[in-house]
Amino acid sequence: MTRRSAGYVSKKAHRKSRGGCVTCKRKKVKCDEVQPSCGYCSLRRLSCEYIHEPTSASTSASPASNATLSNGNSPASTVPVEEADFNDTSTPIPSWLIPAAQAASGxxxxxxxxxxxxxxxxxxxxxxxxxxxxxxxxxxxxxxxxxxxxxxxxxxxxxxxxxxxxxxxxxxxxxxxxxxxxxxxxxxxxxxxxxxxxxxxxxxxxxxxxxxxxxxxxxxxxxxxxxxxxxxxxxxxxxxxxxxxxxxxxxxxxxxxxxxxxICRELRILPPPPTFQPSDNRNLHTRVGAVGTTPNHPNPPSTYYLQHSEASPVFLPPPLMNLLASLSNADSGSGPLDMHANTLYPVLHAFSPIFLSLYYYHLNPDFFVRVFVFCSFLMPDFLLLVKNREPRALVLVAWWFALAGLAPRGWWVGKSVEKFVEAVGRIVKEKGDQATQRAFESVEDVIRILKCGGSHAAARSVFVEWSGVDWDEGPKKADAWEASLLADWSTDLDFDSRMFSR
Incomplete structure (x- = not known):
């Protein structure tokens, strides 16, 4: 085969595919121009579209296309140039027109x-x-x-x-x-x-x-x-x-x-907990602040006490209230000393406004936000209990997942959560006391109703056995509380205006 010099230029221009489909042109592959669908698109089940060229376009090269310059190079006019209509959305945009994005990583x-x-x-x-x-x-x-x-x-x-x-x-x-x-x-x-x-x-x-x-x-x-x-x-x-x-x-x-x-912890200030009578005829109180308010720092050292004049009553469903009562018995000296009581108290405190929001406003964004940020209240000593597989700590985490499942969307629902709850159930049945087992059974009930009846039915089931607390009455009481605040505000405003007029 004859070896050609580096300066050799073919006198016959290479014929490019001018009638190829849009996909092949965009992919920069040779198109067989078969219609209605070319071989490349047919094999890959792609949409095959052709752009019809203007009738005035010449199919032959201009006379200048065969000319060469004195230095042996072809003039720029010999390169076939296709007309591009950028108003046509089917026209592929060249890659050099896409602006480069420079991120911190390059x-x-x-x-x-x-x-x-x-x-x-x-x-x-x-x-x-x-x-x-x-x-x-x-x-x-x-x-x-x-x-x-x-x-x-x-x-x-x-x-x-x-x-x-x-x-x-x-x-x-x-x-x-x-x-x-x-x-x-x-x-x-x-x-x-x-x-x-x-x-x-x-x-x-x-x-x-x-x-x-x-x-x-x-x-x-x-x-x-x-x-x-x-x-x-x-x-x-x-x-x-x-x-x-x-x-x-x-x-x-x-x-x-x-x-x-x-990352905010609440969307609204909640009304005070309604007056209700726990199953053991005791009104347990929380020591830190009003229920439903975000503390000034993220790690509230919350502790429940039986009596405290400045406290708000804790608002928990009967199974968790009984669990709290068992801790309080040990703390008050009426039962065996519980070395984990002070670690579990703050977690129950963090649950209280979640249930309060669910009661007053049902399935609303404030409830979803409180559930979402619940883990930000958990302290290292509680996480250690979870890691050591302490039954009550595991049940509280399972309760959180059950409530999170009421949210309309989220990565925290699915098979992994169900498997975790099942694993907790086996530990609780083996090592948990009666109050812990009852609290876990309530978790199973919520998850079962959620799968069968939906989030609204599951949320309502939380309040079924709650003496003195009616699911349907919650929003009405919230409206009445907000109306009373508005009335108080109007009274104060009227008083201020009268004082100013003097």
Whole structure:
């Protein structure tokens, strides 16, 4: 075969496919131009569309196309140029027209664009229990925009989006991307924790919240109880980290943060607990503050006492009230000393406003928010009880999952939660006392009714055996309480106006 010199230029221009379909042109593959569907699109079951060329377009090269310059190179006019109508949405946009996005981790790859778009379109909706305009804007717009400046947050979004995409349409590539970005998230997040500044605090805080959904549950085919219990240990440990992060700014005005709506603990101040008579004819009280208010710091040292003049009565369903009574008996000296009583008291205190919100306002955003932030009240000594498989601590965590299942959406519901509750049941039946077992049976009842009758029926069932507390009366009493506040406010305003007029 004759060897040609480097300067050789063919006198006959290579014929390019001008009639190929849109897909082949976009993919930059040779199209066989078979209609109505070419071979490439038919094999891959893609939509095959052709763009009809203008009738004035010439199918032959211009005379200048065969000309050469004195230096042996072809003129630029010899390169066939296709007319592009950018008003036609079917016209593929060249890659050089797509602006490059520079994130903190470097140039954004194509897969990153797709996952970020998936997050902004679908995934964010699975991470919030509120649909108000502010929260929607933060999740959908502000957080993705913030992630471009902080790699730990960006990797968290991409991992969550890949996991969500894989859950909707199983794909090995999405599964691998979820794992890769999860590993990068933890690596970058660990670095960020070593140097928290005013500039990265919000991104670190949001990443800590998102990490709760990145804790991979056990494989669905495993039947070992320990796997689900360890999964719960990891989740609670990560929640503790989020609580510590929030505590860095809680006293300094955490409500001033732009992402505060994502971590706030309540949406409204609750009415005082209604007057009711517990089954054991005792009116147990809480020592710290009014029930339903967020403390000024994230770690309230709450303790229940039988009598306290400045306290509000605790509001818990009969099974948990009986559990509380058993702790109070030991604390008052009427029963055997319970070394874990002071650790369990604050957790029951954190439950009280959750049930109060459910009673007064039923299934509303305030209830969902209180359930969502419940773990931020859990202290290390309680987490240690859970890790040591203390039956009462496990039952309280199971109660939290049962209440969280009433939310309209969330990653915390599903097979993993059911398996965890089943594992707790086996421990409680073996090691729990009568009050603990009864409290767990109520958890099972709520979950069973939730699966069969829906969230409203399950929420109503919480108050079935609650003497003196009527599910249907709650909203009416809340309306009456709010009306009384309005009347008091009007009276005060009228009094002030009269004083001013003097």
């Amino acid at each position: 140039p954004m790859p194509g897969s990153g664009f797709e996952l970020l778009h998936h997050y902004k379109t679908f995934t964010w909706q699975t991470l919030t229990v509120r649909d108000d305009e502010v929260v929607v804007s933060i999740h959908r717009d502000s957080v993705p925009r913030l992630s471009l400046s902080h790699s730990h947050l960006l990797y968290a979004l991409l991992s969550i989006a890949a996991s969500h995409s894989n859950a909707l349409t199983p794909c090995k590539q999405a599964e691998n991307l979820a794992l890769v970005y999860r590993q990068r998230t933890f690596a970058e997040y660990s670095k960020a924790l070593q140097n928290i500044t005013a500039e990265n605090y919000e991104s670190v805080l949001v990443t800590g919240m998102l990490l709760l959904s990145l804790i991979a549950p056990p494989e669905s085919d495993t039947s070992k109880d320990d796997a689900y219990l360890v999964w719960m240990d990891s989740f609670l440990k990560m929640s503790e980290g989020l609580r510590i992060l929030a505590s860095l700014r809680w006293a300094a005005g955490i409500e001033k943060l732009s992402v505060y709506p994502l």
